[in-house]
Amino acid sequence: MPRHTKNKMNLVDHYANLYKDAILKIKSDSYQTDKLIDSPSDNRFGITLLIRPDNQVRNRFQDLISALKAIEPDQYYYPNSDMHVTVLSIISCYNGFDVTQIRISDYVELIKKCIATPKHIEIQFRGITASPSCIMVQGFLSDDTLNRIRDELRTNFRNSILEQTIDKRYSIQTAHATVVRFRKELTKKDAYIKVLDDYRDFYFGTCAVDSLELVYNDWYQRNEHVKELYRFEIK
DSSP states (O other): HHHHHHHHHHHHHHHHHHHHHHHHHHHHTOOOOOOTOTTTOOEEEEEEEEEOOOOOHHHHHHHHHOOOOOOOOHHHHHHGGGOOOEEEEEEEEEOOOGGGSHHHHHHHHHHHHHHHHHHHHHHEEEEEEEOOEEEEEEEEEEHHHHHHHHHHHHHHHHTOSSSOOOSOOOOOOOOOOOOOESSSSOOHHHHHHHHHHHHEEEEEEEEEEEEEEEEEETTTTOOTOOOOEEEEEEO
């Protein structure tokens, strides 16, 4: 069995387990609300390498968001401008980090080495999953190219003297896009879960990735706080 086929099967199970656990937590009121989303004193920043789904896919995400927002309007819903797939969180957001503390050119050169040859990355967005704090659209990769890039980046950053916190929080292997965060208590849980179940295997579209973005960002990747540092063409 090809490696990427096996990985996809494992990813299906992983997403399913996440969803099952999250729904149980929502039903038992043990989900998590984010108290910092609206805080003007939130000063967590970092740098991330990410992918932007194309506009057609992001517009389909908004169909889900509209259905959820009609039931629970006070949750935090991502606008199209903020939607992304994380390739790698190079410096995880922390209080007080400022991009002027690093030499951006050093990071750009290292990343260029890891994607020196043309790459083909395709992501199919199908179905949704969840965590105790957010709702995510599931992403499935056509092969293991993205994870090979991630492994190359991990190795090269760890062998460098550059500041990085790769995998300090968790080792990313998925290609999901977060679309909702819980910021207040859910008041209509049953209706909300019904919409989530309806979208559990919904096909949002497939996009071919033509570039990766290195950005300076806040915790939520809000457009007004994001600064693009470099765009890497990969085709």
